[in-house]
Amino acid sequence: MNILIYGAGVQGQFLAHALNKRDNNITILARGKTYENLQERGVRLKHFLQKKNSIDHFNYISELSETDQYDIIFVTMKYSDFYSVVPVLAKNITQNIIFVGNNTNPQKLRKTVLEQSNTDKNISFGFLMTGGNRDKTKTTVLRFNAGELKVSHLEGQIPFHNILDEIFKDLSIKLTYEANFEDWLMSHAAMIIPLNTGIMLKNQYKGRQKQLIKKIINSYNELHLLLEHSNYKIIPRAQATLFKKFKFIAYPLLKIILNIKIMNQVQGSMSEVDSLYEDVKLLNKHSVSTTRQLDQIVKEVKETL
């Protein structure tokens, strides 16, 4: 299969590595310094928990022309960057596209691509269950198993599921077709917005971490209520129950998460968190639920930038 991975960050590089087999012809679209680095040294991954390194070589391009055709394009970048590549993707003749990553309005993203495109397109969505960060010399990947890509067409079956099955055949990375993916994506955004905001505020709350954790827990409860009032299901259900009914467990858990070194391996970005937050805030217009505590901690982070 002819595969393009559009976006050469942590997730794009790991996906390329995980899909590397003889029958998959993989091209990575990278830009600027990342393009130069990859051409020079290939995809160098440090598998943090597995304590091993890997080097893979692929085809690299820095631009996608209208007539470059692939069986599938995986777009792997921050939610705040997806719209920057929509015009290029819309013009390109490839039919099957999966946007991989956080996403609080997949329907709007799909509509925007289809409106700008002159050719038929299937736009689906996905999420890679791995984390990590990168520097000039390597990309560090945090995964507890061989990795998993969750995928969904939102409504009905993915029209190109046969191609996906072929791409993932005989590989260790797991491919999971998700039902209720919009609920899942929203719940995941509700999980990371307060957490990433809290992590970014950690230094300011030195000596007052209890206060910060209380604010994070309150933010979770506000967000979960807002989502439920907006007819989203919280998936997994335990996510909502934990912060509402089991604060005595949530508190030490958050304390560990805020302080363990492993969290430094998971790269968050305020521009992405802010885009997700802005989408979620739109739900406020149609709901009586407020997110006063969350609004305050997001404001505190923005004041530090």
Ligand SMILES: NC(=O)c1ccc[n+]([C@@H]2O[C@H](COP(=O)([O-])OP(=O)(O)OC[C@H]3O[C@@H](n4cnc5c(N)ncnc54)[C@H](OP(=O)(O)O)[C@@H]3O)[C@@H](O)[C@H]2O)c1
């Ligand atoms: N990393 C994690 O720990 C983690 C964990 C779970 C989920 N996720 C989610 O997975 C998604 C992808 O995250 P990531 O960590 O892979 O992001 P990332 O490391 O920032 O990678 C994004 C890549 O896309 C490239 N890019 C951005 N805009 C572009 C454009 N207009 N044209 C061409 N390339 C462009 C960037 O280029 P440059 O190289 O020039 O920056 C970068 O290589 C996000 O939704 C993220 O939240 C990440």
